[in-house]
Amino acid sequence: VSAGYRRSSAMRTIEEGLDIFSTKLPFRCQNSRSDVLDVAAAMHVHRAIEIVTLYSGQMIFEFEKETVLLKAGTILIIDSYVPHQSTDQGPQIINMNIIQFETDLFLSEYRSLEISSSSAANAGFRVLRPGESPLYRRIDATIRDLALEMEEKKTGYVLYAKAKLYELIALLARNDIFRLTEYDDSGINEYWVKTILDITKYLEAHLAEPITLQSVSVQYKISYSHLSRIFKKVTGQNFIQYLNRLRVIRAQQMLIESTYSITEIVERTGFSSLNYLNRIFKRFYNYSPSEYRKHILIHNIVD
DSSP: OOOEEEEETTTTEEEEEOOOSBTTBOEEEEEEETTTSOOOEEEEEESSEEEEEEEESOEEEEESSOEEEEOTTOEEEEOTTOOEEEEEOSSSOOEEEEEEEOHHHHOTTEEEEEEOTTSOSSTTEEEEOOOSOHHHHHHHHHHHHHHHHHHHOOTTHHHHHHHHHHHHHHHHHHTTSEEEEEOOTTOOOHHHHHHHHHHHHHHHHTTTSOOOHHHHHHHTTOOHHHHHHHHHHHHSSOHHHHHHHHHHHHHHHHHHHOOOOHHHHHHHHTOSOHHHHHHHHHHHHSSOHHHHHHHHHHHHHHO
16 A cells, blocks of 8 residues: 655655555555665644554664664554654565554544653653563554454454454553544533634635645644544544535626636636536536536526
């Protein structure tokens, strides 16, 4: 599985997108070898929480204020949006496993999942060294079981793999490595209503830009999953539904009031493609944009 990257000017790093296998398995679990895949990576961040298990060789992971040497057996857990980069050490073959998952995709019932600040002095990551402790052995075994299921894909592997990842997260949470925060449905107060109102005004002013829930969550310093839930509670629509509604209304206005071509309207309303505009517009108005413009023109002539 290859990962997608884009430059993030705010952090001067690369932002890596989670490349999942399918909607049935909304996470990444991949074994990597340095003689097959490049295991080194430039400084980057990602919304996904990442768990790296090194099976052989040595690697260096660099964070903003600390450098960590990983030897065989080490498990490294990296929180979301923590800048880091990795390099391999020496000519030896690196064998490793990488697990990545996003809370809103895999743990939608929780508002946030993050590395517990009380579990380590290192902000944003945690290192588990190989040892004989029952906890380490159980975590290592769970990761290996998950990787094996993803590799062999026997009957029922989707259920088994998801169960193993849930087990892994629960193990880390119960041992104060992760901190899970459940949703509080009573948390809609005046502050959040005002914040969402500010965000909707921002959306209206920047419709032509490639806005995403992720980019808005970063700009307003709100966790992605929490913003998603609060936005829907305040507006009654999820983020994409609301954004599409604003864009399609703007497109309708342009069809009536301007001579912009349909292609220009796509660009000025922020839709990713003409096909996407056609599909969303027809959902609202029962016409494609070009059909709608003709209909309005004929109607005005008749009147």
